[in-house]
Amino acid sequence: MAKRGKNYRAALEKYDRSNLYDVQEAMKLVSELGTAKFDETVEIHIRLGVDGRHADQQVRGAVVLPNGTGKEVRVLVFAKGAKAEEAEKAGADFVGAEDMADKIKNENWFDYDVVVATPDMMGVVGRLGRLLGPKGLMPNPKSGTVTMDLEKALADIKAGKVEYRLDKQNIIHTVIGKKSFGPEKLEQNFNALMNAIIKAKPAAAKGQYLRSVTVTTTMGPGVKVNTSALG
Secondary structure (H helix, E strand, O other): OOOOOHHHHHHHOOOOOOOEEOHHHHHHHHHHHOOOOOOOEEEEEEEEOOOOOOHHHOOEEEEEOOOOOOOOOOEEEEOOHHHHHHHHHOOOOEEEOHHHHHHHHHHOOOOOOEEEEOHHHHHHHHOOHHHHHHHOOOOOHHHOOEOOOHHHHHHHHHHOEEEEEEOOOOEEEEEEEEHHHHHHHHHHHHHHHHHHHHHOOOOOOOOOOEEEEEEEEOOOOOEEEOOOOOO
16 A cells, blocks of 8 residues: 555544544535645545445436536537537537547547437447446436437536446445535535435335445545434
Protein backbone atom coordinates (compact mmCIF):
# COMPACT_ATOMS: atom_id res chain seq x y z
CA MET A 1 0.00 0.00 0.00
CA ALA A 2 1.30 3.45 -0.90
CA LYS A 3 2.49 5.57 2.00
CA ARG A 4 0.01 8.30 2.90
CA GLY A 5 1.13 11.94 2.96
CA LYS A 6 1.33 14.01 6.14
CA ASN A 7 -1.84 15.96 5.26
CA TYR A 8 -3.80 12.73 4.94
CA ARG A 9 -2.41 11.43 8.25
CA ALA A 10 -3.28 14.74 9.91
CA ALA A 11 -6.84 14.48 8.61
CA LEU A 12 -7.17 11.02 10.18
CA GLU A 13 -6.43 12.52 13.58
CA LYS A 14 -9.46 14.83 13.37
CA TYR A 15 -12.08 12.09 13.72
CA ASP A 16 -12.73 8.45 14.52
CA ARG A 17 -12.71 6.39 11.30
CA SER A 18 -14.62 3.54 12.95
CA ASN A 19 -17.48 5.76 14.10
CA LEU A 20 -20.82 6.08 12.27
CA TYR A 21 -21.81 9.74 11.87
CA ASP A 22 -25.23 11.17 11.20
CA VAL A 23 -25.62 12.82 7.80
CA GLN A 24 -25.23 16.42 8.98
CA GLU A 25 -22.07 15.67 10.95
CA ALA A 26 -20.63 13.52 8.15
CA MET A 27 -21.04 16.35 5.62
CA LYS A 28 -19.37 18.79 8.01
CA LEU A 29 -16.46 16.41 8.50
CA VAL A 30 -15.94 15.64 4.84
CA SER A 31 -15.93 19.39 4.09
CA GLU A 32 -13.09 19.81 6.59
CA LEU A 33 -11.05 16.72 5.78
CA GLY A 34 -10.02 17.47 2.20
CA THR A 35 -6.24 17.57 1.99
CA ALA A 36 -5.60 18.88 -1.53
CA LYS A 37 -5.03 22.47 -2.63
CA PHE A 38 -7.67 22.16 -5.39
CA ASP A 39 -11.45 22.00 -4.92
CA GLU A 40 -11.87 18.28 -4.34
CA THR A 41 -14.84 16.28 -5.56
CA VAL A 42 -16.95 14.68 -2.82
CA GLU A 43 -17.60 11.03 -3.62
CA ILE A 44 -20.05 8.56 -2.12
CA HIS A 45 -19.74 4.77 -1.95
CA ILE A 46 -22.88 2.79 -1.08
CA ARG A 47 -22.78 -0.96 -0.42
CA LEU A 48 -26.19 -2.55 -0.93
CA GLY A 49 -27.62 -5.82 0.35
CA VAL A 50 -28.52 -7.10 -3.11
CA ASP A 51 -27.00 -9.52 -5.60
CA GLY A 52 -26.56 -7.68 -8.85
CA ARG A 53 -25.90 -10.92 -10.72
CA HIS A 54 -29.68 -11.38 -10.72
CA ALA A 55 -31.70 -9.15 -13.06
CA ASP A 56 -34.44 -8.67 -10.45
CA GLN A 57 -31.92 -7.24 -7.95
CA GLN A 58 -30.27 -4.67 -10.19
CA VAL A 59 -30.23 -1.09 -8.96
CA ARG A 60 -29.71 1.56 -11.60
CA GLY A 61 -31.05 5.02 -12.33
CA ALA A 62 -30.32 8.72 -12.28
CA VAL A 63 -31.21 11.76 -10.20
CA VAL A 64 -30.74 15.51 -10.62
CA LEU A 65 -28.85 16.85 -7.60
CA PRO A 66 -30.45 20.08 -6.29
CA ASN A 67 -27.08 21.86 -6.16
CA GLY A 68 -25.48 20.20 -9.17
CA THR A 69 -22.12 18.46 -9.15
CA GLY A 70 -19.86 21.49 -9.45
CA LYS A 71 -18.46 20.06 -12.66
CA GLU A 72 -18.96 21.24 -16.23
CA VAL A 73 -20.26 18.16 -18.05
CA ARG A 74 -19.44 17.54 -21.72
CA VAL A 75 -22.21 15.70 -23.57
CA LEU A 76 -21.99 13.71 -26.80
CA VAL A 77 -25.33 13.15 -28.55
CA PHE A 78 -25.97 10.56 -31.25
CA ALA A 79 -28.80 11.91 -33.40
CA LYS A 80 -29.71 12.79 -36.98
CA GLY A 81 -31.74 15.42 -38.78
CA ALA A 82 -34.13 17.50 -36.70
CA LYS A 83 -33.05 15.72 -33.51
CA ALA A 84 -29.42 16.63 -34.15
CA GLU A 85 -30.50 20.27 -34.51
CA GLU A 86 -32.49 19.99 -31.26
CA ALA A 87 -29.42 18.64 -29.47
CA GLU A 88 -27.23 21.47 -30.73
CA LYS A 89 -29.74 24.11 -29.66
CA ALA A 90 -30.10 22.44 -26.24
CA GLY A 91 -26.37 22.76 -25.56
CA ALA A 92 -24.82 19.45 -26.58
CA ASP A 93 -21.04 19.69 -26.85
CA PHE A 94 -20.77 17.16 -29.67
CA VAL A 95 -23.48 15.91 -32.05
CA GLY A 96 -23.25 13.31 -34.78
CA ALA A 97 -23.99 9.77 -35.91
CA GLU A 98 -21.74 7.34 -37.78
CA ASP A 99 -19.04 10.01 -37.96
CA MET A 100 -18.85 10.15 -34.16
CA ALA A 101 -18.86 6.34 -33.92
CA ASP A 102 -15.93 6.18 -36.36
CA LYS A 103 -14.04 8.84 -34.38
CA ILE A 104 -14.45 6.78 -31.19
CA LYS A 105 -13.39 3.53 -32.87
CA ASN A 106 -10.52 4.89 -34.94
CA GLU A 107 -9.13 7.59 -32.65
CA ASN A 108 -10.00 6.16 -29.22
CA TRP A 109 -11.80 9.47 -28.59
CA PHE A 110 -13.28 10.04 -25.12
CA ASP A 111 -13.34 13.82 -24.62
CA TYR A 112 -16.86 13.77 -23.14
CA ASP A 113 -18.50 12.76 -19.86
CA VAL A 114 -21.97 11.57 -20.90
CA VAL A 115 -23.36 9.96 -24.06
CA VAL A 116 -27.00 10.45 -25.06
CA ALA A 117 -28.72 8.83 -28.03
CA THR A 118 -32.10 8.80 -29.72
CA PRO A 119 -33.57 5.26 -29.89
CA ASP A 120 -33.06 5.01 -33.66
CA MET A 121 -29.31 5.52 -33.17
CA MET A 122 -28.80 2.60 -30.79
CA GLY A 123 -27.89 0.30 -33.68
CA VAL A 124 -24.86 2.51 -34.29
CA VAL A 125 -24.10 3.10 -30.61
CA GLY A 126 -24.54 -0.58 -29.73
CA ARG A 127 -21.50 -1.47 -31.82
CA LEU A 128 -19.43 0.70 -29.46
CA GLY A 129 -20.40 -1.32 -26.39
CA ARG A 130 -16.94 -2.76 -25.80
CA LEU A 131 -15.47 0.75 -25.79
CA LEU A 132 -18.18 2.74 -24.00
CA GLY A 133 -19.39 0.06 -21.58
CA PRO A 134 -16.24 -0.31 -19.41
CA LYS A 135 -16.10 3.49 -19.01
CA GLY A 136 -19.75 3.69 -17.90
CA LEU A 137 -20.63 5.74 -20.99
CA MET A 138 -23.13 3.45 -22.70
CA PRO A 139 -26.54 5.16 -23.07
CA ASN A 140 -29.39 3.45 -21.23
CA PRO A 141 -33.15 4.13 -21.07
CA LYS A 142 -33.17 3.66 -17.28
CA SER A 143 -30.79 6.57 -16.81
CA GLY A 144 -32.64 8.75 -19.33
CA THR A 145 -29.79 8.77 -21.84
CA VAL A 146 -31.73 6.91 -24.56
CA THR A 147 -34.57 9.31 -25.33
CA MET A 148 -36.38 11.37 -27.95
CA ASP A 149 -36.66 14.30 -25.53
CA LEU A 150 -33.12 15.57 -25.99
CA GLU A 151 -33.92 19.04 -24.68
CA LYS A 152 -34.97 17.66 -21.27
CA ALA A 153 -32.14 15.12 -21.16
CA LEU A 154 -29.52 17.80 -21.79
CA ALA A 155 -31.10 20.24 -19.35
CA ASP A 156 -31.04 17.60 -16.60
CA ILE A 157 -27.45 16.56 -17.32
CA LYS A 158 -26.18 20.14 -17.42
CA ALA A 159 -28.10 20.91 -14.20
CA GLY A 160 -26.28 18.15 -12.32
CA LYS A 161 -27.84 14.78 -13.05
CA VAL A 162 -25.79 11.85 -11.79
CA GLU A 163 -26.24 8.20 -12.67
CA TYR A 164 -26.01 5.40 -10.14
CA ARG A 165 -25.48 1.71 -10.79
CA LEU A 166 -24.06 -1.32 -9.03
CA ASP A 167 -20.54 -2.51 -9.69
CA LYS A 168 -19.57 -6.19 -9.45
CA GLN A 169 -19.20 -5.90 -5.66
CA ASN A 170 -22.76 -4.50 -5.32
CA ILE A 171 -21.41 -1.03 -4.53
CA ILE A 172 -22.61 2.25 -6.06
CA HIS A 173 -19.92 4.87 -6.64
CA THR A 174 -20.90 8.40 -7.64
CA VAL A 175 -20.39 12.07 -6.71
CA ILE A 176 -22.47 14.51 -4.65
CA GLY A 177 -20.60 17.75 -5.30
CA LYS A 178 -17.45 19.65 -4.41
CA LYS A 179 -15.78 20.34 -1.08
CA SER A 180 -16.44 24.06 -1.59
CA PHE A 181 -20.22 23.42 -1.53
CA GLY A 182 -20.12 23.29 2.25
CA PRO A 183 -22.07 20.95 4.58
CA GLU A 184 -25.60 22.24 3.85
CA LYS A 185 -25.51 21.87 0.06
CA LEU A 186 -23.69 18.54 0.30
CA GLU A 187 -26.37 17.28 2.69
CA GLN A 188 -29.12 18.33 0.26
CA ASN A 189 -27.41 16.48 -2.59
CA PHE A 190 -26.75 13.46 -0.38
CA ASN A 191 -30.41 13.25 0.62
CA ALA A 192 -31.63 13.56 -2.98
CA LEU A 193 -29.39 10.71 -4.09
CA MET A 194 -30.17 8.45 -1.13
CA ASN A 195 -33.92 8.98 -1.52
CA ALA A 196 -33.67 7.89 -5.16
CA ILE A 197 -31.64 4.79 -4.29
CA ILE A 198 -34.01 3.82 -1.47
CA LYS A 199 -37.00 4.18 -3.83
CA ALA A 200 -35.16 1.98 -6.33
CA LYS A 201 -34.93 -0.92 -3.86
CA PRO A 202 -35.77 -4.12 -5.76
CA ALA A 203 -38.74 -6.13 -4.52
CA ALA A 204 -36.49 -9.20 -4.56
CA ALA A 205 -33.98 -7.66 -2.11
CA LYS A 206 -33.98 -9.40 1.26
CA GLY A 207 -32.53 -8.34 4.59
CA GLN A 208 -30.66 -5.09 5.18
CA TYR A 209 -30.69 -2.97 2.01
CA LEU A 210 -28.18 -0.24 2.97
CA ARG A 211 -25.12 -2.14 4.22
CA SER A 212 -22.74 0.82 4.40
CA VAL A 213 -22.44 4.40 3.16
CA THR A 214 -19.09 6.22 3.05
CA VAL A 215 -18.36 9.77 1.86
CA THR A 216 -14.91 11.05 1.00
CA THR A 217 -13.12 13.78 -0.90
CA THR A 218 -10.86 12.94 -3.84
CA MET A 219 -7.71 12.91 -1.69
CA GLY A 220 -9.15 12.68 1.82
CA PRO A 221 -10.10 9.76 4.11
CA GLY A 222 -13.57 8.23 4.20
CA VAL A 223 -16.33 9.12 6.68
CA LYS A 224 -18.88 6.42 7.51
CA VAL A 225 -22.53 7.47 7.63
CA ASN A 226 -25.06 5.99 10.06
CA THR A 227 -27.60 4.33 7.77
CA SER A 228 -30.14 3.43 10.49
CA ALA A 229 -32.13 6.63 9.96
CA LEU A 230 -31.99 6.49 6.16
CA GLY A 231 -34.46 3.65 5.58
